[in-house]
Amino acid sequence: MSTDDFGDMRTEYGKSLVELGEQDKNVVVLGADTTDSLKTAGFGKKFPERFFNVGIAEANLVSVAAGLAYSGKTSFASTYAIFLPGRCVDQIRNAIAYPSRGDKKGLNVKLVVSHGGLTVGADGGSHQQLEDIAIMRAIPNMRVLIPADSIAVSKLTWTIAQQYGPFYMRMARSKVPIVHNESQDFEIGKGITLRDGSDCTIAACGITVKFALDAAEQLKQEGVSCRVIDCFTVKPIDKEILEKAARETGAIVTCEEHNVLGGFGSAVAEVISETYPVPIKRIGAQDMFGESARDNEIPDLLEKHGITSVNIANMVKEVRSKKQ
Amino acid sequence: MGLNYYQIKKNVLKARKLVIKGTTAAGSGHPGGSFSMAEIMGCLFYKHLKYDTKNPEWEDRDKLILSKGHASPGLFSNMAVSGYFEESKMETLRQFGTILQGHPDLKCPGVEFCGGSLGIGLSYSIGNALAAKLDEKDTRIFTVMGDGETDEGQVWEAAMTAAKYKIDNLTVILDRNFIQQDSYTEKIMPLDEHLESDDLSEMWKDASRWKTGDKWRSFGWNVIEVDGHRIEQISNAITRAKSVKGLPTIIIARTIKGKAVEHMEDNPQWHGKAAKPEFVPIIEEELESQFMISPSIIAGDMTHLENEVKRCVDGRADYIHLDVMDGQFVPNTTFDNEKIKELRPLTVIPFDTHLMINEPVRYVKDYIDAGSDIITVHTEVCDESSFGEIHDLLKSSQVGIGLAINPDTELPTWSEKFIPSLDQLIVMSVIPGKSGQTFIESSHEKIRKLTQTLKDKKFEGYIEADGGVTLDNVGACFTDGARAFVGGNAIIGQNDVRVVIREFRNRILRSRRKLLIKKANELGGTDLVNKWIDLHVVGKKKDELLQISQELGYQ
Numbered sequence: 001m002s003t004d005d006f007g008d009m010r011t012e013y014g015k016s017l018v019e020l021g022e023q024d025k026n027v028v029v030l031g032a033d034t035t036d037s038l039k040t041a042g043f044g045k046k047f048p049e050r051f052f053n054v055g056i057a058e059a060n061l062v063s064v065a066a067g068l069a070y071s072g073k074t075s076f077a078s079t080y081a082i083f084l085p086g087r088c089v090d091q092i093r094n095a096i097a098y099p100s101r102g103d104k105k106g107l108n109v110k111l112v113v114s115h116g117g118l119t120v121g122a123d124g125g126s127h128q129q130l131e132d133i134a135i136m137r138a139i140p141n142m143r144v145l146i147p148a149d150s151i152a153v154s155k156l157t158w159t160i161a162q163q164y165g166p167f168y169m170r171m172a173r174s175k176v177p178i179v180h181n182e183s184q185d186f187e188i189g190k191g192i193t194l195r196d197g198s199d200c201t202i203a204a205c206g207i208t209v210k211f212a213l214d215a216a217e218q219l220k221q222e223g224v225s226c227r228v229i230d231c232f233t234v235k236p237i238d239k240e241i242l243e244k245a246a247r248e249t250g251a252i253v254t255c256e257e258h259n260v261l262g263g264f265g266s267a268v269a270e271v272i273s274e275t276y277p278v279p280i281k282r283i284g285a286q287d288m289f290g291e292s293a294r295d296n297e298i299p300d301l302l303e304k305h306g307i308t309s310v311n312i313a314n315m316v317k318e319v320r321s322k323k324q
Numbered sequence: 325m326g327l328n329y330y331q332i333k334k335n336v337l338k339a340r341k342l343v344i345k346g347t348t349a350a351g352s353g354h355p356g357g358s359f360s361m362a363e364i365m366g367c368l369f370y371k372h373l374k375y376d377t378k379n380p381e382w383e384d385r386d387k388l389i390l391s392k393g394h395a396s397p398g399l400f401s402n403m404a405v406s407g408y409f410e411e412s413k414m415e416t417l418r419q420f421g422t423i424l425q426g427h428p429d430l431k432c433p434g435v436e437f438c439g440g441s442l443g444i445g446l447s448y449s450i451g452n453a454l455a456a457k458l459d460e461k462d463t464r465i466f467t468v469m470g471d472g473e474t475d476e477g478q479v480w481e482a483a484m485t486a487a488k489y490k491i492d493n494l495t496v497i498l499d500r501n502f503i504q505q506d507s508y509t510e511k512i513m514p515l516d517e518h519l520e521s522d523d524l525s526e527m528w529k530d531a532s533r534w535k536t537g538d539k540w541r542s543f544g545w546n547v548i549e550v551d552g553h554r555i556e557q558i559s560n561a562i563t564r565a566k567s568v569k570g571l572p573t574i575i576i577a578r579t580i581k582g583k584a585v586e587h588m589e590d591n592p593q594w595h596g597k598a599a600k601p602e603f604v605p606i607i608e609e610e611l612e613s614q615f616m617i618s619p620s621i622i623a624g625d626m627t628h629l630e631n632e633v634k635r636c637v638d639g640r641a642d643y644i645h646l647d648v649m650d651g652q653f654v655p656n657t658t659f660d661n662e663k664i665k666e667l668r669p670l671t672v673i674p675f676d677t678h679l680m681i682n683e684p685v686r687y688v689k690d691y692i693d694a695g696s697d698i699i700t701v702h703t704e705v706c707d708e709s710s711f712g713e714i715h716d717l718l719k720s721s722q723v724g725i726g727l728a729i730n731p732d733t734e735l736p737t738w739s740e741k742f743i744p745s746l747d748q749l750i751v752m753s754v755i756p757g758k759s760g761q762t763f764i765e766s767s768h769e770k771i772r773k774l775t776q777t778l779k780d781k782k783f784e785g786y787i788e789a790d791g792g793v794t795l796d797n798v799g800a801c802f803t804d805g806a807r808a809f810v811g812g813n814a815i816i817g818q819n820d821v822r823v824v825i826r827e828f829r830n831r832i833l834r835s836r837r838k839l840l841i842k843k844a845n846e847l848g849g850t851d852l853v854n855k856w857i858d859l860h861v862v863g864k865k866k867d868e869l870l871q872i873s874q875e876l877g878y879q
Contacts, residue, residue, distance in 0.1 A: 028458070049458065052489070057481035060447045064485065067451020070436070071387075073458070075451075090441050091478075095448055099438040101430040 005178040007150025009171035010114050014039025016157035017076060021047045027161060028068050030054060030077040032061045038078045038114055058083045059091050062111065066095040069107040074161055081113040081129035081170055082120075085136050096166050097141045106141035106166040112157070116146070116170035117257030118290045118305060119207060121298050128290035129170075134262030136168045137235040143188065144235040145169040146256070146264065148209035151180045152232055159186060170206065172257075174295070177210045179230070191238035197227035200316045201245035201252045205231045205264050208255040208283075208307060215312035226316060234264050239271050246276040251319040253281045255312055257302075260284040279322035281315040283307060327370040329674050329697045330724040330747035332555050333614075334784055335405050336366035340584055340611050342401035346417035346424070347598035353418060353426070356594040358398030360501035360552070360579035361468055367558045368466055369402045377407040380433040386463050389449045392470030392499060393427040393439020394596065400424050400432070408434040443476025445469060446496065450486050453494040464566065465494045471536070472504025475513045480543065486572040487544030495565040496574040499552065500536060501581040503592050515539070524590050540574050552577025556697075560672040585610055586837075587859035602848060606856055609843050613836050616642035616786065616808045617828050618676050619821065622658050623759045623812035629663065632816060633670045639821030643674040643697070645790070645810045650681035653705055654757035661690040668695035676700070676748075676810075678728065678790070680756050685710040692721045700726025700750050700788075708738035715742055726750060728790070731764050735774070744782040748808065749774070753801075754791030759812045763792030768804050775805025798828055799835035837865075838872050845878055853878050 020027050021043055028050045035041040035053055044051035054061050058079060065075035077084075085092065097106045113132075120128045136144045145160070145167060147153045153171055160167040179194065186192070194209070195216050204212040209230045216226035227249050229241060246252060252272060254265035265282030272280055285305045293301035302308055327335070340362050347353035374386040390399045397417060404411045409423075409432075416422040423432040427440030437448055449467040456463050473479065486494060502509050502524050509515055516535045537547040546568045550557040558577060565573035581595070582588025585607050599607055619641045624632035636644045646664055651657035664675065674697035681687060684701040691699050701714055711727070718725045727742070728750035729735060735749075751774065753767035771787060778787070788808035789801040798809055811828060818824040844853045853873055860866040873879050 028454075052454065054481070054485050055488075057478075057485070059443075059478040060481035060485055063444045063447030063478070063482070064451040064454070066444075067448040067453075068455045069451070070448070071452045071455030071459075073455050091444055091447075094438060094441040095444050099430045101433075 006175040007178050008175045009147070009150045009153040010037070010039040012150040012154040013112060013157055013171060014042045016154050017043045018046055020158065020161050021050065024074065024161070025050070026073050028052070028073045028075050030061055030065050030068075030075060032056055032058050032079045032083065034079045040076070040078050058087050062088050062091045062109070063095045065109045066091075066099075066107050069096075069109045070099070073108070075109045076112055077109060078112045078114070080127065081116040081132050082127050084111055084113050085132040085168070086129060089135055092136075092142070093139050097139045100141065104164060108164055108166070110160050110167045110169065112169045112171070114171040115173045117172065117206065118285070118301050118307070119257065119298055120173050120290075121293045121295055121301065124292040125289040130257075130259045130285045130290060131262075132168070132170060133234055133256070133258050133264055134266070137267060138262070141166055142235070143167045143233075145188075145232055146205035146234050147171070147232045148204075148206055148230050149176050149178045149180055151178060151182060151184060152186055155184070155186045156232070159188060163188060172207050174298075176207050179209050179213060186232065188233055189236040189238055190233065191241040192230040192232070193227060193241065194230055195226065195228040197225040198249055199225045199251075200320055201227040201229060201249045202255065202312060202316065203229045203231050203242065203245070203252055203268050204255040205234055206257050208257055211307065211309040211312055212255055214309035215316065218309060218313050219316055224316065224320070231264065231268070234267055237267050237271060239275065242268060242271045243275040246272050246278045250323045251279050251316075253283060253312060253315045253319055255283040255307065257307060258284050259287055261287050279319045281319040283311060283315055326722055328722045328724050328747070329555055330785065332366045332370045335370050335402070336362050336555075337611055337614065338405050339365065339398070339401040341608055342404055342411060342414045343397040344599055344604060344607055344611075346397045346400065346414040348601055348604055349415045350418035350598060352596070352598050353397050354394045354596045355397065355598065356503065356581040356588060356591075356596070357392060357395040357470060357499065357501065358401070359583045359585065359588065360581045361392075361395055361398050361499040362583065363553050363555050364468060364497050364499060364558055364577055364579075365398055365402045367555055367562060369406050371559055372562045373466060374463065375434070377434065380408065384461060384463055387436045387449075387452055387465050389437040389445050389452070389465065389467045390428050390439050391437070391445020391449070391467055392442065392473050393437075393445075395470070396424070396426065396428045396439070399428055399435070403432070403434050442470070442473040443478040446479055446482035447485070449494055449496070450482055450489070450491055453491045454489060456493055463493070467494065467496045469496060469498050470504075471498060471500045471502065471509050471515055472512070474498070474515065475504075483540065483543040483545065490570050491572045492569050494572050495562060496572065497558075498536070498574055498576045499579055500576050501579045503581040503590070503595060505592070505595050507592050537576050540576070544571060546571050546573040547576060548573065549576045549578070552579035553583055556672040556674055584614065586865055587856075587861075589862065591862045593861075602852060603856060603859070605847055606840055606844050610836070610840055613839065614807065615802060615832050615836075617815075617825055618643045618645040618788070618808055618810050619815040619825070620645040620647055620759070620810050620812040621816060622647045623816040626658070629659070629667060630670060633667050635816070635821045637671045637673060639815075639825045641673060641821075641825060643676045644671070645676045645678060646696075648677060648679050648681055648691070649757065653682045653702065654680045656757050661687070661694040664691065664694035664696065674698065678726075678750060681705070685713050688714050688717060692718065692723050696723055698724025698726050698747055700728045700748060702728045702730065703736050703739060704730060704733055711739070711742065715745070719745070724748060728752060730756060731767065740781065743778060744784065746783060747785040748788055749778065749783070749785060750788045750790045751806070752791050753789050753793065756791070761792055763794070763797050768800060771801065771804035771806050795824075795827055795831055799831040802832045802835040803839065834868070834872070837869055838876070841869065841873050841876060841878065845876070850878050
């Protein structure tokens with residue numbers, strides 16, 4: 001693993017879709033006037049008859065996707081994060097997640113979005129989706145994935161195509177550091193321990209996994225041994241790996257590019273409080289909206305919300321001090 | 325299923341009764357919107373929709389998507405009638421553990437869409453239609469939407485999408501009942517033009533104010549506008565929609581919320597409220613007392629029958645009575661199947677063909693081919709074997725089956741086995757053969773007796789009074805038990821057919837109201853009579869009901 005490698009999640013998503021489309025003629029892709037940006041346009045070029053751009057009409061987007069899925073298609077519907085969970089929670093709930101027949105829980109729609117979180121940057125707070133995890137994980141039958149890098153995106157695109165039912169997968173706008181090996185397997189419901197440790201656990205998702213690894217490295221210099229878990233599968237969350245971490249390390253710091261209310265940190269806290277209570281510290285937006293930041297200023301924006309490796313390291317120290 | 329006009333009507337009636345059964349048992353639900361779409365659902369379930377109740381997930385089925393999900397009783401009741409589940413299941417509506425959820429749900433086999441949140445169904449239907457095209461399936465998607473529902477912006481997102489993708493394997497039917505939860509649509513969010521008063525008839529009278537169709541046309545849709553309670557119009561529109569290629573079709577069906585129960589009609593209160601159990605027997609009686617008016621065109625200008633048909637259409641006749649006389653069974657001659665064939669393209673109103681001819685078994689096929697919707701033959705010229713042949717032929721051709729008896733004839737014994745499948749029994753109240761005779765008084769008694777006998781023999785059709793029926797005796801004929809009325813001179817012989825048909829309806833309605841008040845009195849005395857009358861808050865119905873009740877001495 002080289003820390004200098006970056007990958008583009010959207011590009012990997014687009015490539016995987018084309019490969020999927022070649023293998024499975026039931027795969028259909030829908031977009032809402034953001035198909036170039038989401039890199040789904042390539043699928044559209046290759047399979048124009050299975051590609052539907054419904055214009056700037058997200059409620060329609062997800063409901064058409066639901067109809068296609070009801071008739072046996074595997075629907076991928078994509079646009080920016082801010083326009084799917086936030087704008088279409090009703091359609092996502094009632095047209096995708098709710099309809100169930102027998103063992104089939106929900107319809108076979110994959111909502112794959114980009115531009116999640118603060119790293120959207122310059123577009124500003126109106127476009128920085130910080131509530132999607134909370135919204136989506138509260139919906140029964142919906143599974144929520146926050147991959148950390150482009151390798152994860154590429155593999156998970158295949159995984160969700162092959163597993164029946166609704167998924168929500170969030171990608172970042174900008175290129176992100178690669179944290180996984182090409183050979184890494186991604187199993188829904190199973191977190192990945194990227195680094196072992198005994199003094200504290202840092203559980204992270206999305207782009208913050210890299211920050212967690214950096215913090216752990218920094219802490220190592222100070223003699224603190226941190227375990228780092230990539231919890232890309234926010235729902236279903238890996239209870240086992242979290243409970244084990246609580247038992248073995250006695251303290252947990254969570255990190256996410258999301259509001260700490262109802263998000264990934266909340267999900268971890270729910271598991272830990274019911275299984276093996278240990279002190280927890282949640283890093284993320286502290287119930288605040290974002291704001292504009294140019295590309296070179298994004299670190300400043302993240303820092304304002306405490307989403308940095310330095311803050312993670314500080315929180316590890318704080319949470320360790322609360323250990324019983 | 326491919327049933328004839330009459331069978332569709334009968335099933336619509338059954339379904340309406342089940343809507344009441346279910347919502348009353350649940351103590352809540354939406355009868356108003358279930359009733360406004362009752363005929364629409366009837367045409368879909370019993371004529372146009374391709375499905376298999378034994379195999380609800382049959383791959384080549386059509387899909388019916390009820391976007392106005394709150395009208396679920398109107399969907400479930402038809403699913404019960406068509407055999408997806410037992411009719412008694414309707415009593416579990418909205419109950420804990422039932423498959424008949426408050427809003428349509430995939431938990432119920434045969435339901436294709438979890439409706440309830442309005443404005444989603446059209447997009448969802450487009451998805452299904454696109455999938456059918458990808459799979460090169462020769463199936464159709466039928467989507468029923470509410471008019472209030474089109475307040476939702478998503479509907480118009482979907483409208484654009486359907487036009488963009490030329491979705492011609494989708495037929496949308498808009499249940500334009502002019503009422504949404506709070507009040508009249510034109511008050512809450514006008515779709516046509518702002519309505520100044522509560523009088524919906526303003527809208528109905530003035531077609532120039534109907535703008536809903538223009539909206540859809542401007543979105544690139546093929547628009548067909550129909551009277552949404554006329555089975556023949558809805559059915560014809562659905563057939564036409566199928567042949568339109570390259571653009572989506574919407575059928576705008578103008579309907580009446582709560583249709584068929586007077587106190588529910590056009591009353592926003594009945595959007596989402598169940599009838600109290602004490603009123604159910606009265607409501608059922610009312611539902612069973614539907615009636616039809618059938619002008620007989622031979623009473624008009626025989627040299628311009630086309631014109632007489634047009635007068636019936638303009639006059640809003642329920643169907644058109646065609647007396648075929650051969651100069652043998654009766655002394656006169658009128659016209660034959662060739663004439664009927666000529667008249668057929670002029671209207672979709674059902675043709676009520678009455679064969680007053682010898683050996684009808686020899687000619688019935690010609691009259692089927694000419695486009696009759698029901699064919700009635702005389703018992704006097706049939707026997708069990710020839711009528712059996714006629715019966716089977718009509719049945720397999722999806723044409724209504726009628727028998728007629730002359731004033732001096734009783735129903736022959738051989739006819740008994742056919743009674744349950746008869747759609748109509750014509751009781752001649754004049755000697756057949758010529759127009760302009762006076763009603764034979766003893767016919768009242770005859771109809772009364774027949775009503776009773778036939779009921780015991782599982783007759784589900786209409787008794788049609790034919791001959792000398794006028795404004796003066798039509799009400800009495802209704803009271804006797806007749807539910808279809810042929811009007812010769814009394815209708816076609818008048819200048820303004822529309823006015824006289826309306827007056828016929830008013831007279832019959834008055835008799836029906838009397839019948840229902842008597843029923844209420846029987847069931848619960850003056851107290852129930854008054855409570856029932858109090859339900860009639862829209863228009864001037866209450867005043868007339870009070871007057872009738874006074875005349876009956878119930879006040």
